[in-house]
Amino acid sequence: MSTKYILVVEDEFLVALDMETILADAGFEVLGPVGSVVEALRLIGLHQPTAALLDNNLNGQSVGPVAVALNSRNVPFAFVTGNDRESLPPGFNDSPMVRKPFNPNGLISMARTLLEAAGP
């Protein structure tokens, strides 16, 4: 079985650091974290992530293009946001979502669900 990577896209480095730590402690391999759309797209192109956790708002920029890229590659992902569903990128209002501030166990179980959805 090949290694499963979870891409973490989060512009606030302290939050990204927390996510990275929580996921790594739970045994996941983290890709990133990265804090911008450009960097996220570059990572997606270089390494095929198995799943992804996306902050909705990257320094005022929508994470939408990243969601579109992942969707076209059939990579399951969830949004990590403090806002309501309405603020999610258009077309992704029904995507899975983890609310900020997050419960570490909630983040871990979401990562697990996404990897399962990605298949073997």
Added chain:
Amino acid sequence: MSTSNGGLEAELEETRARLAEAEETLRALHHGEVDAVLVDGEMGPQVYTLRSAAEPYRMLVEQMREGALTVSPRGTILYCNHAFAAIAGSVVEKLVGSSVLDLMSSGDLEYLMAPGGRAGFETTLARPAGGRVTVLISSSPLSEEELPVTCLVVTDLTRQQLRARYEAIVEATIDGVYSLNPDLIIESWNSGARRLYGYEAAEIIGQSERVLYPEDAAHGLDALVQQVRALGHAVTADDSRRRKDGSIVQVIFCLAPLRDGDGRLTGYAAVAHDITERKSQERTRQLLLGELNHRVKNTLAIVQSIASQTLRRAESLEEFGPSFSGRLSALSTAHNILTETSWSGANLGSLVRDQLALGGATSERYTCTGPEVWLDPQPAVRLALVLHELGTNARKYGALSVPEGRVDLAWRIEPAEPAPIIRLCWREVNGPRISVPGRRGFGSMLIEQSLRADGGHADMRFEPEGLHCKFRVPLGKGGSRVEALTSHDPAERASTEKAVFG
């Protein structure tokens, strides 16, 4: 013509008798007791048939809105219409036969009795029930009559003035106020409507209210009209309308039924109040609320991260407490600066002084030199946390832990492509001899990661005389702002240079 006194007296007596007779006849006439009058004239008796030739005129006088009355030279009211009775606040039956001098002064009456009549004499009438009413009276002698009778036409100025005032109010209001016929054709148009919709009265009167509806909202009018008809009173709705230039305006629209005396619908009164401004304020408020929510949730997530990262690296709960609350204070102090600038950014100098003061460093223990640099909010918060870590470290283990130790903090801007670079140097002097810490703490990790988040770099050296840190951070991802603010003239730069860190 006789000139003797006796002859005059007789003539007067004769006239009085005939007048009395005429008044009696007219009174009877009014009560419908007679339908023809026999008048004795110089050419013999003449018959006036009231229900024939004069009937249409009588009808006309009865129907007209102006008050009409005839008075004898003595001022006895021989006839008056209902409109006059309404103006006088009385009824026809009481007025006929009474003296008009109960209503007006003898001077006024004398003036009106002028042989050629009077046109447009403004005066007041005393109402029998109390109060006065301002009127405009025209008089004319009924010359065909054998007896001198004066006809008065009375216009109620109070009502006219009131009407004029209402018209002025409608004209003065900023709202669009206009009227529609039952088929929703526009019949009147005030200046508020002209300003709101851009149509001149002449352009729009005669057109349908539908002209003002955007294509996709026309059904809204039918629903509104139905509602007004069903309820029988005014209905208000939040709506959008199309101006003459095609742009859309948000309005509160009130449609009210207009009825005649018998309760039949004669049309609608429409009032449109522009709420575009309010709608835009509502949107701004929503945006601000969303932004606030985002910021609060983000800040909570940062606090959560600081807590968990501090906890992971704390040896004990006793160590966790002060570390965590110190970092929280650093975060809060940075937020204070940002709140003062409405989150537009922060001045590097204030940020530095605040964080050093927070760490308990008095101003003689450190020096700060550098140009004015403007930081974007996110980098400002990150740098505040970095400075807090450096300050805490200096106080616990470094230069600020001994009385003679000092911290020199200096920064400068370096021109570079695509954006200028800020170089910041933190140097501790006269501190205790230090050694490289064995374990990488949250502080140094935070410094490195934080600078990397802004695309920068940190170089930390634990030299014998104290910690020496060099930071290199590209300035402002919003490059144009940096260009505009950064001067290339060194002399000018020293005093006024401003740049964006972040």
